[in-house]
Amino acid sequence: MKRSGRIPFAVVLWNHRFMNSDLTTMLDYLEREKGIKRDILVEAISTAILAASKKTFTSGTRELRIEINPQSGAIKAIAKLIVAEKPANAHEEISLAKARLIKSDVQAGEELDVEVTPKDFGRIAAQAARQAINQRLRQIEREMIYEEFKDRTGDIVTGTVSRFDRSDVIVDLGKFEGVMPNRERVMTEEYNVGDKLRAYVVAVESGSRGPEIILSRSHPNFVRRLFELEVSEIADRTVELKAIAREAGFRTKVAVHSADAKVDPVGACVGMRGARVKNIVRELNNEKVDIIRWDADPVKFVTAALKPANIRAITADEEKKRIRVLVHKDDLSLAIGRRGQNARLTSKMTGWDVDIEEDKRDAQVIQNRTAEAAHSMADILGVTEEVAQQLASGGMNSIEVILMCAADDIAEVLGADLETGQKILSAAQAAQKTPVA
Secondary structure (H helix, E strand, O other): OOOOOOOOHHHHOOOHHHHHHHHHHHHHHHHHHHOOOHHHHHHHHHHHHHHHHHHHOOOOOOOOEEEEOOOOOOEEEEEEEEEEOOOOOOOOEEEHHHHHHHOOOOOOOOEEEEEOOOOOHHHHHHHHHHHHHHHHHHHHHHHHHHHHHOOOOOOEEEEEEEEEEOOEEEEEOOOOEEEEOHHHOOOOOOOOOOOEEEEEEEEEEEEOOEEEEEEEOOOHHHHHHHHHHHOHHHHOOOOEEEEEEEEOOOEEEEEEEOOOOOOOHHHHHHOHHHHHHHHHHHHOOOOEEEEEEOOOOHHHHHHHHOOOOOEEEEEEEOOOOEEEEEEOHHHHHHHHOHHHHHHHHHHHHHOOEEEEEEOOHHHHHHHHHHHHHHHHHHHHHOOOHHHHHHHHHOOOOOHHHHHOOOHHHHHHHHOOOHHHHHHHHHHHHHHHHOOOO
8 A cells, every 4th residue: 555655743743833734734735645535534633632642631531522623723622521519520520610711601510512632732642643643544545445446346557666565566556556466467577666557457355454456467358458448349349359368478369259240340359450459469568469250159269269270170079068170280380389378278268178189181091092002912913911011101002003113123112132023023914914804
């Protein structure tokens, strides 16, 4: 909580000769700079002085109260005493003679307001009430923080970095201070005293030292509010921000939708020549922002979220809320993203588990064709399946191809002698001459 600029109350109340003018100066300052209403301040100071100075009164303490003139700053101690012919209790009663000096027609048994301000009351009040007044004013400030910010959770505020409390950043918001805990910082950002920054109000928490304004620059809703402020179509609900996933400092994915078929939600967020999204990216210190068209169909939604990766096949298991994505080997790293970031954000944004794998179906088809060719050649050439597989794997996957090869080429593929290569070539030639039944 902010305390800078507070007037030292010991000085204000130290000298009775100057107390009135100094007190009004203090009231003016706190009302103007702190926004604390004068009547609240007067009540707080009265209560504090009363509590701190009761023990100093040798008489006249019945229903004792402190009255402060809010305009002049004059302080009086007033007691409600009982008028008696012969007072028996100096704290409760006042003699009839003294009472009639205050009110000429007063009668014994009546109650009378009597000023009982001691001569050295200014010094006593300054010494005894200083701590109590400061404490009460701190309480008032805490209450004001709560009242002003209790309905501002979810807003963006602007402030200046004033200091650091360990790894927490203390931000001057004008009349008050906010705290950005380490968990709400962006790890890629550096903050220095005097830096101006915008932050999202996560909560106003009531801690042991009073309300605390908790700020964040890493919260996903910080990006959401930036879009709401920057994109008028989101503010007027022409475009709806349906989902958001963020890894602060690195990348954010935002899914947008419009019920109006004439409105391009992605284009509205990007803006003319990218102006709108550039402003947001600049505020996020060049964090990458992907704007995606939302779709109720999870397959289409995930496909859009993983662009520009080229998806070759995608299947959804609605029962397990899991989507399996197959991409070409060259697109695998692009789809998964650095350290799995793209896949994680897509999963967070869509609400589905997303498994991204290399599409090996073509390789499997080739492998099956090679096996079929090997099986066929093994029967025709009179060789084992293993030898036929070696030939097919070496590119000699048909009788026609073998006939175009020399015996030594066949031997080289098999790692065999020339005689073996010649036998296989001869078998292929014989098979070619055999008429089809």
